[in-house]
Amino acid sequence: MPNVEFDKSQLLVFEKEMLGLYISDHPLMGAEATLAKHADCSLAELRELRDGEMRAVAGVVTSLQRRYTKRGDLMATFVLEDLEAAIEVMVFPRTMQEYGLQLADDTVVCIKGRLDLKDDDPKLICMELKRIELASNSGSVPLRINLPAPSLTEPLVTEIKRVLLEHRGPCPVFLHLGEKVLRLSEEFNVDCSSGLLAELRVLLGPTGIVT
DSSP: OOOOOOOHHHHHHHIIIIISSOOOOOTTTTOHHHHHHHOSSOTGGGGGSOTTOEEEEEEEEEEEEEEEOTTSOEEEEEEEEOSSOEEEEEEOHHHHHHHGGGOOTTOEEEEEEEEEOSSSSOEEEEEEEEEOOOGGGGOOOOEEEEOOGGGOOHHHHHHHHHHHHTTEEEEOEEEEETTEEEEOOGGGOEOTTSSHHHHHHHHHOTTSBOO
């Protein structure tokens, strides 16, 4: 059976009832609590600080560029994004030598750095960097729920939400909506060994769980 595209009204039902916000394909969707454990402020809050302040922030690496200085030392620049904002990050040679192997596009990282507000566009000078593991850091296997377009109704979404919240645990939940895959907020993480799967199969049918 071919995948069916969801129309806008169907997605709006899902957004409002399940996520409480507009659907996003951002890789950090659902990982807010994990990021908050590693950061002392969001990227948007950096604009309220003073030049030279040190802060720890977390986000996903994008637009990574490596280049050599006139002295032949390797450095890098990239854009760090969270769910609210983005900022350019400079990694100078000494820091690059220590942490450069951890840098790659689309990796989630925590950065300790110094805020540079001298130019029109704020920058963060990276002093320390470490990768953050999201869903895999607990070793928990994610739960994947399949929702065909014709079955996506407001009562069903409400019932799924109730079931998930009654089986809270460490496993992240992903929803397959046709071609779109969404990760739910950590609020909906579940315990897959608590009878949840049987309850979902009764609710959604034998194809409701993606294996």
